[in-house]
Every structure is written in C-alpha cells, then in structure tokens.
Amino acid sequence: MAIYLLRRIFLLFVTILGVSIIIFALMRVVPGNIADVLFESSGYIDQVQKAKIEAELGLDKPLIQQYLSWLGHLLTGDFGFSYMSERPAIDEILPRLPVTFKLAALTLFFTIIFGIPLGVWSAVKQNGLVDNALRVVTLSALSLPSFWCGLLVLMFSVHVFGVIPIYSNEPRSIFHELFLLSIPALVVGFRSSALIVRLTRSSMLEVLRQDYIRTARAKGVSESTIHYRHALKNAILPIITLLGIEASHLMGGLVVIETVFNIPGLGRYLVEAIRWRDYPIVQNIVLFSACAVVMTNFIVDMLYAVIDPRIKYVD
Amino acid sequence: MMSTVNGVGNPSSKDDSSPEKKVSEFNEELSLAGANVHTKVGMIFFLTKRYPLGFLGLFLVFVFIFVALFAPYLTTHDPLTTNPSISLAAPSMGHPMGADFMGRDLFSRVIFGARTSLAVAFGATILGVFFGVLIGLASGYLGGWVDLVLQRLIDILQSLPTLILAMAMAAALGPSLFNTIIAIAIPKFPSIARVIRSSTLSLREMPFIEAARAMGMSDLRIVFRHIFPNTLAPLIVLATAGLGSAILVEASLSFLGLGVPEPHPSWGRMLSESASEYVRTAPWLVLFPGAAITVAVFGANLLGDALRDIFDPRQRTAN
Amino acid sequence: MEKLINEFSNHIHVSNLAEAAVLEVENLKTYFFVKQGVVKAVDDFSFSLKSGDKLAIVGESGCGKSMTALSVLRLVPNPPGRIVSGSIKLDGKDLLQMSESEMRNIRGNRISMIFQEPMTSLNPVLSIAQQIGEALILHQKLSDKDAFDRSVELLKLVKIPEPLRRAREYPHQLSGGMRQRVMTAMALACNPQVLLADEPTTALDVTIQAQILDLIMELQDRLGTAVVLITHDLGVVAETSERVIVMYGGKKVEEANVNDIFAMPLHPYTQGLLAAVPKLTTLSGKESYSKRLQEIPGIVPALVNLPDACTFAPRCAFATDICRHEYPPYTNISSSHKVACWHVAKVC
Numbered sequence: 001m002a003i004y005l006l007r008r009i010f011l012l013f014v015t016i017l018g019v020s021i022i023i024f025a026l027m028r029v030v031p032g033n034i035a036d037v038l039f040e041s042s043g044y045i046d047q048v049q050k051a052k053i054e055a056e057l058g059l060d061k062p063l064i065q066q067y068l069s070w071l072g073h074l075l076t077g078d079f080g081f082s083y084m085s086e087r088p089a090i091d092e093i094l095p096r097l098p099v100t101f102k103l104a105a106l107t108l109f110f111t112i113i114f115g116i117p118l119g120v121w122s123a124v125k126q127n128g129l130v131d132n133a134l135r136v137v138t139l140s141a142l143s144l145p146s147f148w149c150g151l152l153v154l155m156f157s158v159h160v161f162g163v164i165p166i167y168s169n170e171p172r173s174i175f176h177e178l179f180l181l182s183i184p185a186l187v188v189g190f191r192s193s194a195l196i197v198r199l200t201r202s203s204m205l206e207v208l209r210q211d212y213i214r215t216a217r218a219k220g221v222s223e224s225t226i227h228y229r230h231a232l233k234n235a236i237l238p239i240i241t242l243l244g245i246e247a248s249h250l251m252g253g254l255v256v257i258e259t260v261f262n263i264p265g266l267g268r269y270l271v272e273a274i275r276w277r278d279y280p281i282v283q284n285i286v287l288f289s290a291c292a293v294v295m296t297n298f299i300v301d302m303l304y305a306v307i308d309p310r311i312k313y314v315d
Numbered sequence: 316m317m318s319t320v321n322g323v324g325n326p327s328s329k330d331d332s333s334p335e336k337k338v339s340e341f342n343e344e345l346s347l348a349g350a351n352v353h354t355k356v357g358m359i360f361f362l363t364k365r366y367p368l369g370f371l372g373l374f375l376v377f378v379f380i381f382v383a384l385f386a387p388y389l390t391t392h393d394p395l396t397t398n399p400s401i402s403l404a405a406p407s408m409g410h411p412m413g414a415d416f417m418g419r420d421l422f423s424r425v426i427f428g429a430r431t432s433l434a435v436a437f438g439a440t441i442l443g444v445f446f447g448v449l450i451g452l453a454s455g456y457l458g459g460w461v462d463l464v465l466q467r468l469i470d471i472l473q474s475l476p477t478l479i480l481a482m483a484m485a486a487a488l489g490p491s492l493f494n495t496i497i498a499i500a501i502p503k504f505p506s507i508a509r510v511i512r513s514s515t516l517s518l519r520e521m522p523f524i525e526a527a528r529a530m531g532m533s534d535l536r537i538v539f540r541h542i543f544p545n546t547l548a549p550l551i552v553l554a555t556a557g558l559g560s561a562i563l564v565e566a567s568l569s570f571l572g573l574g575v576p577e578p579h580p581s582w583g584r585m586l587s588e589s590a591s592e593y594v595r596t597a598p599w600l601v602l603f604p605g606a607a608i609t610v611a612v613f614g615a616n617l618l619g620d621a622l623r624d625i626f627d628p629r630q631r632t633a634n
Numbered sequence: 635m636e637k638l639i640n641e642f643s644n645h646i647h648v649s650n651l652a653e654a655a656v657l658e659v660e661n662l663k664t665y666f667f668v669k670q671g672v673v674k675a676v677d678d679f680s681f682s683l684k685s686g687d688k689l690a691i692v693g694e695s696g697c698g699k700s701m702t703a704l705s706v707l708r709l710v711p712n713p714p715g716r717i718v719s720g721s722i723k724l725d726g727k728d729l730l731q732m733s734e735s736e737m738r739n740i741r742g743n744r745i746s747m748i749f750q751e752p753m754t755s756l757n758p759v760l761s762i763a764q765q766i767g768e769a770l771i772l773h774q775k776l777s778d779k780d781a782f783d784r785s786v787e788l789l790k791l792v793k794i795p796e797p798l799r800r801a802r803e804y805p806h807q808l809s810g811g812m813r814q815r816v817m818t819a820m821a822l823a824c825n826p827q828v829l830l831a832d833e834p835t836t837a838l839d840v841t842i843q844a845q846i847l848d849l850i851m852e853l854q855d856r857l858g859t860a861v862v863l864i865t866h867d868l869g870v871v872a873e874t875s876e877r878v879i880v881m882y883g884g885k886k887v888e889e890a891n892v893n894d895i896f897a898m899p900l901h902p903y904t905q906g907l908l909a910a911v912p913k914l915t916t917l918s919g920k921e922s923y924s925k926r927l928q929e930i931p932g933i934v935p936a937l938v939n940l941p942d943a944c945t946f947a948p949r950c951a952f953a954t955d956i957c958r959h960e961y962p963p964y965t966n967i968s969s970s971h972k973v974a975c976w977h978v979a980k981v982c
Contacts, residue, residue: 011470018471026487139368139620143613145563147570148586148605155594155601164594211754217709218749219742219769219820222735233759252478256567270479271571274486286475286483293474308759309804 004313008301012294019290020074024067027279070283080280084273089280093266093288100258100265103181103188104250110182110189111196111246116239118193119200120227126205134197141194146253150187150260184261188253192246199242203235210234237308244300248293362625369621375614376558382426383433392420394427394580406599413599415585421600424580425607431492431579432611436561438496443503443561444554448543450504451511456519456538462512469505477502481564482573490576499564507553514546548626555622559615566608582608655682655723656860657706657745657828662720664698664705667713675701675715677884683828687860688851690875690892692868692907698884699864700750703830707747708737724827743773746821748850750833752813756805762789762816763801769823788819792849811842815849822853829854832864847874868907872896877970880904883945885961890971900973903946944976952977 054060058069073080079089122131154164171177207213208231216230255267262268266285273281304311363370382389392410398418406413412421454465472480484498518524519542527537568574569583585604593600664676676698683689691699704710705717708729722729724744729737746769749755757765766788767781776784782801789797792815805813814834821829831850835843851874854861863875871878871892878895880888880903888901899905944950947957954976962976 014467015470015474018467019474022471022475023483026483029487139616140609140613143559143609143616145566145570145583145605145608145612147567147583148601148608151586151594151601151605155598158595159598211749211751212757214709215749215755215817215820216757216768217741218707218747220738220740220772221742221768222738230757230760234757249476249478252476255478255482256570259571270482271573274482275572277486282483282486286479289476289479290474293476297474309761310758310806 001313008298012298015294016287016291020071020287021067023283023286023290024070027283028063028066074287079284082273082281083278084276084281089284092269092281093284096264096266096269099181099263100251100254100267102178103185103254103258103263103265104247106178106181106185107189107192107250107253108243108247110186111192112243114189115193115196116200116232119197119239120204120232122197122201123204123208124223124227131201134201138194138197141190144191146188146191147256147260149190150184150257153183153187154260181263184257184263188250188257191253192250195242195246196239200235200239203238204231207231207235233307237304240300240303240307244296248296251289251292366621366624368617369624372614372617372619372621375610376618379429379611379614380433383429386426386430390420390423390426392423394419394423395578405597412603413597415600421585421603424585425582425603427580428582428585428604428607429611431575431581432562432565432608434492435496435499435565435575436558436615438493439499439503439561439565440554440557442496442500443557444507444550446500447504447507448511448546448550451508451546452515452538452543454508455512455515456534456542465508469508472502472505475502477560478564478567481568482571485568485573490573492575492579495565495568495575498568499561502564503557503561507550507557510549510553511546514549515542518542518545552619552622552626555615556619559612559619562608562612562615654684654726656685656687656725657683658721658723658726659702659706660721660723662702662705662722663718664701664710664715665718666715674884676705679720679881679884679886681879681886681889683860683862685827685860686854686858688854688863688874688876689861690863690865690871690878691881692865692871692878693881694866694907697881699866699881700832701884702881703747703832703862703864706828706830707741707745709741739773742769742821742826743824744826745828745830746824746826747830747832748814748817748821748834751837752810752817753837755817756813758805761802761804762808766801766816766820766823769820773824784823785819788823789816791822791853792816792819794819810838811846814838814842814846818846818850818853822857822859825857826859829859829861830864831861833866834863835870836865836867843870850874880907885945886974887946888973890967890973894968894971898967898971900967900971900978901946901975902950902952902977904973906949944974 051060058066061069070080077090079093081087082089082092085092118134122134125131158164171180204227213226213230216226221230251267254265255270257263258265258267259271266288270282270285272278273285301313305313396419398414400418410420410422412425414420415424450465450469454462475483480502481498484501485495488494488498524537524541527541532540565574565581566583566586569581570587572584572587574583575581582604586601659682660680662676662679663674666673666675679698679702681689681691691702693699701710701715706722706729708717710717717730720730724740729740732740756762760768763782763785766785767776767778770776770781770784771778786797786801789800794800794812794815800808800812805816808816814837818834821831829850834850835846838846847870850861850863853859863870865871875892878888878890878892879886880895880901882903888895888899888904890898890900895904896908899908942961943959944953944957944962947953950957952975956976962974964972964974965978966972967978
C-alpha cells in the first residue's frame with residue numbers, strides 16, 4: 001500500500017510536470033509576445049524599447065532556460081507577475097479563487113442531490129412514465145449549451161422579474177451570495193446531473209438484477225432500504241468515477257458560466273487573461289486547474305477502496 | 316498495481332470498456348427479434364421501430380448536413396452583408412429571425428452557421444479519431460516503452476479540462492477555422508486512444524492474430540488489416556457521441572471569442588455578440604442561434620445513444 | 635451454546651396445535667405473462683406443512699420448484715410474473731391477502747429462504763454481521779450492538795470458525811461453503827416457522843454439500859422449523875426428507891412419504907427420475923436396475939401456452955390419447971401417497 005501510494009504520488013508529479021511543459025510550450029508558440037501586445041495599442045513598434053522589455057521579462061533567453069527559471073520560481077512560490085496589472089500573479093489569482101470554489105461546490109452539490117436520487121428513481125421505475133420523461137429531459141440537458149441556458153435564464157428573469165440576478169456589486173450577505181451563485185450553479189449542474197442520472201440509472205439497473213437484492217427482499221427489507229443501502233452502495237463506483245471527472249473538469253464549465261453571469265471568478269479572469277495575452281496568469285490558472293484534476297482523480301481512487309471492500313491497493 | 320478479488324474490474328476502466336460486437340452476431344440477434352435482415356428496407360424498417368429516437372437523431376443530423384451543404388439555396392440574404400437600416404430589426408416576413416446590430420439577416424446567418432459548425436465538428440472529430448486511432452493502435456500493439464510514453468502523454472492531456480485545453484490551444488494557435496479544428500481535436504483524441512488501446516490489447520491475444528503472425532505477416536499489415544477493423548464498432552459509437560460535444564465546444568470557444576473568427580458566421584459567436592445587451596432588447600438574437608446549437612447537438616446525441624444501444628448490448632435496457 | 639439453542643426454542647411457535655398445518659398452500663397458480671404467451675410456472679399446486687416437517691420438492695430445473703418457493707414469499711418477479719389464484723396460509727392467515735408491509739414482516743421473520751447461489755446471494759459491500767444483523771434489527775428491533783453480538787452467536791451456531799473475525803469480514807473473503815453457512819445463519823436469525831431451502835447445496839463441492847445439509851437438518855431438529863427442501867437431487871431427498879412432492883411442468887405429479895417414493899414410484903416421471911440416479915447398490919452388483927445411467931427421453935417442455943393435458947405426455951412411454959387431452963385427477967393410493975396419472979394401474 002505504501003509503495004503503491006508513493007508510485008501514485010510520483011506519477012502525479014510527472015503528470016503535473018508534463019502539463020507545465022505543455023502549457024509553457026503553448027504560451028511560447030503564440031505569435032507575438034507581451035512586448036508586441038504592449039506596442040500594438042500605440043500603433044508602432046519601438047525596437048529599442050521592445051528589446052528592453054523583453055530583457056526585463058527574460059524573453060530573450062533560450063526557451064529551455066526560460067522554462068527552467070519559470071519552474072524554479074514556481075517551486076519557490078513565485079508565480080510571476082501579471083503583465084496587465086503588474087502585480088504578483090498570486091495576488092490576482094487568490095482573491096478570485098473563493099467565488100469560483102463556492103460556485104464549483106454548489107454545482108457539485110446540485111449535481112449530486114438531483115443526479116443520484118433521480119437516477120435511482122428512473123431505474124426503479126424502469127420504462128415507466130418517470131423514466132421516459134427523465135430520458136427526454138436528460139438528453140435535452142446534454143444538448144443544451146450552458147451559456148445559452150444561462151442566457152435563457154437571464155432573459156426569463158428580465159422578462160418576468162425585471163431584474164438580472166447577477167453579481168453587480170458586492171453581495172449583501174453570505175446567503176445572498178449563495179443565492180446569486182446558485183442560479184449559475186444550477187445551470188451548470190443541470191448538465192452534469194443529467195449525466196449522473198443516466199449513469200446512476202444504468203448502474204442501478206445492473207445491480208437490481210443481482211441475486212443479493214433478492215436475498216435482501218427475502219429478509220423483509222423495505223424497498224427504499226434495498227434501493228439505497230443494498231443497491232446504490234454497489235452501483236456507486238462508476239458514479240463516483242463520473243462525479244470525479246465532472247468535478248475535475250468543472251473549471252471548463254465555470255469559465256463559460258462566469259462569463260455569462262459576469263461573476264468575478266477565476267474562469268472569467270482566464271478568458272480576460274487570454275484575451276490580453278497575460279501569459280503568466282494564463283499559465284498559472286491552467287496549471288492550477290490541472291492540479292485540481294490530478295488531485296481529484298487521486299481522491300476518487302482512494303475513495304474506491306473505502307467504499308468497496310473488494311478493492312485493495314497492493315504494491 | 317490494483318488488485319481486485321472476484322472479478323471486480325478496475326472501476327475506472329468501466330467507462331472506456333469498449334462495445335465490441337461483430338456485425339454478423341448483431342444480424343443474428345436481429346433476426347431472432349423478428350427482423351427481416353435479408354433486405355435493406357426490412358432492416359431499416361425494423362430498426363426504425365426499435366429505435367425511434369435514434370432515427371429522429373439520424374434525421375436531425377441529416378437535416379444539419381443538408382442545411383450546411385445547401386445553405387446558399389436556402390437563404391434569401393447574404394449572411395455577411397450589412398444593412399444599417401434594419402439594425403436590430405425584430406422577426407418579420409422578410410427577415411424571419413430578425414436582424415443583428417449590424418443589420419445582417421439572422422436567418423441567413425444561422426443557416427450559414429451550420430456550415431461553420433459542421434466543418435469544425437466533422438473536422439475535429441475526424442482529426443481526433445485519426446490521432447486517437449493511430450496512438451491507440453501503437454500503444455496497444457507495440458506495448459513496452461512506446462505504450463508507457465503514450466500513456467503518460469494521454470494522462471497529461473486528460474488532466475486538463477476539455478474546454479480549458481481547447482482555450483489554451485486556440486489562444487496559442489491564433490484564430491482561424493483550421494486552428495479551431497485542431498484546438499478541439501487535441502483534447503478529443505486521448506479518450507479515443509484509450510478505447511482503441513484497450514480493444515487492441517485484447518485483440519492482440521486472439522488466435523487469429525497469432526495465426527497472422529505465424530504466417531509471417533508484417534506488423535503494419537496485422538494492425539491495419541486485422542486489428543483496426545475489429546475496433547470499428549466502438550469507434551463509430553465514440554465518434555458519433557464526439558460529434559455532439561465537438562459542436563458544443565466550438566460554440567463555447569466562439570462564445571468566449573476564441574473560436575472561429577470573422578467572417579465565418581458561428582452560432583457561438585452570434586450569442587457572444589448579442590449576449591449581454593440583447594437579452595433585454597432583442598431576445599431573438601439570443602433565441603435562434605442557441606436553438607440551432609441545441610437541435611444539432613440533440614440530433615447527434617440521440618444518434619450516438621442509439622448506436623451505443625445497438626453495438627453495446629450491456630447498456631441496452633431490457634424491454 | 636446450549637443456552638443459545640434453548641433461547642431459540644422458546645421463541646418458536648411450537649404448540650399444542652401440533653397437528654395443525656403451519657403453512658398451507660392451496661391451488662397456487664403463478665403465471666408469467668410474456669410476449670409469446672402465458673407460462674404456467676406453478677399450476678394448481680397444493681401442499682401443507684406441519685411444524686417440524688421435512689418436505690422435499692423434486693423436479694428437473696425449470697419445473698417450477700423455485701417459483702413455488704418465491705410465490706410463498708410473494709417475491710415472484712412482477713412483471714412478468716403474477717400469482718393468479720390460490721391461497722398461501724401461514725397459521726391460517728392468507729399471505730396473498732396481506733398488504734406489502736405486513737408481508738415484509740413475514741419475510742425473513744416467520745418464513746425465510748436459503749438461495750441456490752451462495753456466491754452471488756450475499757451483498758459484496760456489506761459485512762457478514764451487517765447482513766445477518768439486518769433481519770434482527772428489522773424484525774426483533776435489536777440495537778446495532780445486540781444485532782452484532784447475535785450475529786456472532788449465529789455464526790457460531792452454523793459452525794463457522796473464528797466467528798468474531800468472520801462477522802467483520804466481507805463475502806469475498808469467505809469460501810462458497812462458508813457463504814452458504816452465512817446464508818443459513820441469516821435465514822435462521824429470527825427463528826422462522828418455515829424455512830425454504832432452494833437447492834442450497836447445488837453450487838457447492840460434494841463434501842461441503844453433505845456438511846451444509848447435515849447442518850440444516852441438525853438445526854431444524856433443534857429448532858423445530860418446518861423445512862421445504864427444493865432439489866433436483868434424489869440422493870439428497872433420501873437422506874434428509876420425510877415427505878416428497880415430485881413436480882413436473884408446474885404441477886404436482888406425485889406426493890408420498892420418502893420410503894414409498896423409492897420403493898413404489900407410481901408416476902412414469904418419478905420412475906424416470908429414479909432410474910436416472912446412479913444407485914450405490916449397483917456397485918455391489920446386486921440391486922441393479924440398469925447398468926447405465928438412464929435418461930428420461932426428451933426435455934422439459936417450454937411451458938408457454940400448454941394445452942390442458944398431462945404435461946409429461948410428450949415424453950411418456952405410456953401416453954395415450956386421453957393423456958394428451960385432459961389432465962389426470964389425483965389417485966389416492968394410500969392416505970399419504972397420491973399420484974396424477976391416467977395409467978396408474980398399467981404403470982405399476
């Protein structure tokens with residue numbers, strides 16, 4: 001087990017290192033560096049000034065050296081400076097993290113509380129009215145682009161309530177904030193809970209056919225106990241896998257929804273940074289979301305062993 | 316690494332387990348179910364009855380392709396010509412979906428948008444499948460360090476959320492139709508490669524492959540003549556399902572301003588142009604392009620679902 | 635240990651009603667409604683069981699034995715199956731008239747069942763103690779702690795070594811034989827009046843089979859439970875049962891005491907079954923029916939849309955026209971032996 005864990009953690013670092021190389025490479029492929037961008041607005045390029053800026057930012061050094069120095073700085077906790085604000089990247093990113101984190105947590109919360117029970121319900125009433133209705137709803141949810149869904153919600157709210165429920169100023173209280181965030185969270189959660197409903201359904205159907213479900217019935221166990229204690233516990237592994245994938249890839253959905261709802265989080269900031277070619281910021285946010293994915297995968301694998309007594313990680 | 320008892324498979328491999336089913340077996344099963352598999356018409360009739368939603372999907376995908384191919388014949392206006400006098404005009408007889416801020420006919424733009432969307436979705440899917448198949452076959456058939464390296468590469472690519480990777484790619488490559496296709500294809504190929512690899516791994520041990528090897532057939536020939544055709548069923552399912560997501564990713568990228576650039580009309584960008592302002596003032600600019608995306612993706616999803624049902628009986632619901 | 639047994643015995647509803655039937659099944663009909671038609675899985679089936687009885691129901695697979703047991707617990711998969719008519723009386727109360735929640739009170743409490751497949755009949759993600767204790771918590775309102783202690787005692791009762799350790803383990807850590815012991819412990823947890831054992835040993839090694847059967851019979855003797863043993867193995871029947879019902883095509887074709895069945899089988903199907911059993915005595919060369927294992931020609935018919943005829947007729951050497959048109963009435967050979975065959979006289 002210990003050796004397994006060490007191996008896993010080692011691979012985890014290898015992956016992150018790989019991601020950092022890819023990000024670095026991508027950011028250097030880009031036509032035009034920050035110096036070009038800075039001069040773009042002024043209309044002409046002052047070669048002397050440009051060289052000075054490039055030297056200041058280390059852009060004149062060989063690529064490998066630039067990469068290693070970036071990596072070295074990362075390891076010492078130096079995340080570089082934002083080109084735009086000229087403040088340390090970390091000071092730009094950290095304040096935007098909480099709102100994105102709250103949004104992600106709420107989305108995941110909605111995904112679970114809608115996805116799993118509805119999936120169980122659908123499986124129990126296989127081919128019934130509820131099941132068929134849910135099949136149509138989930139398929140539509142998977143086809144609906146989340147930004148359009150968000151725009152529709154905004155439109156609906158404008159035409160019915162006359163207001164747009166978005167983050168215009170500082171929210172009044174934590175509850176007000178959660179309320180404001182729960183609308184975009186529901187929009188993103190709609191799609192991911194549809195995925196969970198479908199997977200829960202098929203996983204439950206598989207389990208409900210098993211002999212041990214009959215054994216439980218023969219013991220006089222009630223149907224709801226059978227569904228949630230006996231069946232769901234067996235059906236949950238693939239669901240957790242998918243939840244892990246959804247959780248780790250949530251950043252993608254949040255980028256879009258933060259833009260639609262104008263939420264000052266990491267996602268919208270990434271879009272802005274890309275638009276302004278503020279590469280230190282882009283690099284850091286992308287690397288951060290890769291770390292989130294890798295960590296989530298690790299946690300999910302550990303969860304398997306906790307949930308299913310048959311799974312043991314051996315060396 | 317991970318040992319399981321009593322045949323409980325590695326749970327994470329459950330999702331990329333491949334639907335493997337030979338066409339002949341499938342025909343057999345169909346005839347058992349009472350289908351007339353001897354004539355094409357009989358078979359199509361049977362499949363329509365059995366998978367009505369799948370056929371709706373096929374129909375929608377065909378409509379999507381038709382609209383894209385014949386866009387110039389379906390529209391009355393040029394999608395790029397501006398006409399300030401009808402800026403933000405509401406839907407009317409002459410302009411059934413109204414006009415945008417620059418006075419371009421929205422109906423024509425939505426119709427031509429199908430072209431962009433189709434080009435990107437098919438382009439990205441084909442490119443993604445191509446790389447996915449090559450890497451999956453190489454990884455699975457060659458094994459050893461090739462497999463190790465390719466698997467790490469796939470791990471790395473999969474540790475970035477699809478849209479984030481696509482955004483980074485799009486930003487790095489710069490805006491163009493072809494770059495958008497690449498930006499969407501790159502995040503797509505790892506999952507295809509995974510499935511092809513696992514099929515290849517199991518096929519490699521099959522007696523007919525052993526036989527081919529014993530006959531002195533070259534590796535290249537074995538891979539492309541014997542292994543690849545047997546991975547087609549899961550590939551078709553994956554590719555169809557991927558079509559829907561490619562349309563969605565393109566729309567999202569364009570919405571964020573990182574997708575297909577002007578002058579190509581793109582559904583996603585139509586929404587970003589209109590998003591903030593027109594929710595209040597010109598809702599038709601929000602409604603129609605979004606509905607177009609949804610219908611196209613819905614069709615691809617329905618078709619993908621039906622194909623999965625057909626090729627992967629384990630997913631099939633009992634009826 | 636003895637104290638435990640006594641404690642169990644006190645719970646048992648044994649009584650002065652020694653002669654009254656605990657379980658009385660009358661004219662039970664369980665049909666399956668499928669696309670191709672109606673399958674009469676159990677057709678007009680009756681039997682009764684007194685406290686402490688040992689009844690065996692014998693037949694080939696697919697003859698409706700298991701469905702009979704599932705019908706008694708009202709666990710027939712619905713759809714497509716349904717109990718169409720008849721009555722199942724436990725202490726005189728008809729189970730078929732009960733509500734689902736009343737029925738849940740019966741299952742695992744007063745009637746319990748051991749299933750055929752020990753490998754798959756235990757829930758892989760719940761510990762052994764959790765699975766045994768569940769019925770105790772449910773029906774006897776024990777606390778979690780008490781249920782655990784009782785589960786350990788039950789494991790001891792079914793002779794599982796190191797019961798305390800095993801109680802905390804999960805099914806995959808146990809062998810097939812041990813799992814069937816756990817199933818037995820689970821079934822006996824609430825001292826049921828009736829135990830339905832559906833091929834409890836089929837999936838096990840021969841040596842383990844005997845151990846499990848001995849265990850069930852020993853516990854039955856001590857606890858006074860009435861047992862219905864469902865099997866296709868006449869050897870098992872000879873060792874364990876007092877009374878035998880032979881089932882074919884959903885119907886009871888012969889019922890007799892175990893000695894009578896072996897000494898004087900009357901239905902051609904029963905005779906066929908007996909002939910198919912390799913006799914130990916043949917080894918000594920004496921009482922050999924035939925040198926080779928005899929097979930009954932033909933296979934169990936698909937039970938879809940059967941005509942109202944003797945179900946065995948298509949495979950029967952004695953079949954005549956009447957057999958193909960009308961189901962034979964039961965002929966009472968003695969007070970305990972009856973058979974449904976038009977040609978009883980001829981067959982003997």
